Amino acid sequence: MSEQSDAAFEVIQSRGVTDGVDVAFILGTGLGNMADAVENPVSIPYADLPGFPELTVSGHDGNLVIGKQEGVNVAYMQGRSHYYERGQPNCMEVPLETLALLGAQIVVLTAAVGSLNADFYPGNLMLVTDHINLNGMNPLIGAKGDGGFVSMVDAYDQRLQRRFKRATLSSGVNIREGVYMWFSGPTFETPSEVKMARMLGADVVGMSIVPEVILARRIGLRAAAVVIVANFGAGFQGGNPSHSETRQVAAQGAITLKRLIRGFLRIKEAEPQ
Numbered sequence: 001m002s003e004q005s006d007a008a009f010e011v012i013q014s015r016g017v018t019d020g021v022d023v024a025f026i027l028g029t030g031l032g033n034m035a036d037a038v039e040n041p042v043s044i045p046y047a048d049l050p051g052f053p054e055l056t057v058s059g060h061d062g063n064l065v066i067g068k069q070e071g072v073n074v075a076y077m078q079g080r081s082h083y084y085e086r087g088q089p090n091c092m093e094v095p096l097e098t099l100a101l102l103g104a105q106i107v108v109l110t111a112a113v114g115s116l117n118a119d120f121y122p123g124n125l126m127l128v129t130d131h132i133n134l135n136g137m138n139p140l141i142g143a144k145g146d147g148g149f150v151s152m153v154d155a156y157d158q159r160l161q162r163r164f165k166r167a168t169l170s171s172g173v174n175i176r177e178g179v180y181m182w183f184s185g186p187t188f189e190t191p192s193e194v195k196m197a198r199m200l201g202a203d204v205v206g207m208s209i210v211p212e213v214i215l216a217r218r219i220g221l222r223a224a225a226v227v228i229v230a231n232f233g234a235g236f237q238g239g240n241p242s243h244s245e246t247r248q249v250a251a252q253g254a255i256t257l258k259r260l261i262r263g264f265l266r267i268k269e270a271e272p273q
Contacts, residue, residue, distance in 0.1 A: 001219075016042060057079075089138060107221045122230060181206075182211075188242075193234075
């Protein structure tokens with residue numbers, strides 16, 4: 001762990017957080033109000049936490065919210081930093097390390113995405129089963145020694161996927177499953193890039209999640225990702241995405257995602273076999 005993550009951990013403890021964290025959530029564009037469900041929350045601005053990102057994109061509130069939800073100790077990061085903001089694929093390294101220091105073993109990533117699948121409509125939820133990264137960028141580039149050679153088999157934890165599927169039954173939420181393809185942004189994909197992504201087997205495209213999954217995997221956090229379809233990809237089904245549309249549809253989808261998260265937290269996870 002870095003000196004910055006140690007320092008951020010000390011700040012959090014100084015704000016009265018003593019119980020630690022079991023499950024952490026990183027909230028994407030327009031999803032900050034997901035943290036409203038936390039009981040007796042302790043909210044700390046990123047600006048007070050060494051190594052946490054300075055957010056530059058609208059739709060990201062920039063607070064770490066810690067408390068209880070459904071009897072579980074949780075932490076919500078209201079917003080993330082993206083590669084395209086500063087050209088740093090490891091920009092979420094310190095926050096993830098800090099969550100691990102707080103005791104989190106599970107991190108759930110959320111985001112708004114563009115659909116490449118005719119059956120995935122705006123407002124639908126999708127459970128990410130795998131990803132494609134052809135950017136040529138990786139948050140572990142430059143890692144010392146052998147620290148960058150991280151296996152990405154089951155990067156999206158199978159047990160957590162099963163837990164989310166069980167949660168759909170109790171919460172009455174439908175969820176799709178599919179592959180996420182990471183583009184660097186900040187521009188949206190071209191129609192030709194969308195065609196390529198579909199040919200390669202992607203169901204959705206987005207500008208986040210992938211670096212965080214890689215970093216989480218390296219430090220031993222189990223990761224899952226649930227995304228909200230905000231639009232259709234450029235040129236697909238008439239898609240012409242915009243950031244304002246992404247924020248609006250994501251905020252609407254957050255209502256359904258809240259129900260799913262409540263169901264997820266209520267389920268006691270089976271021990272690995």
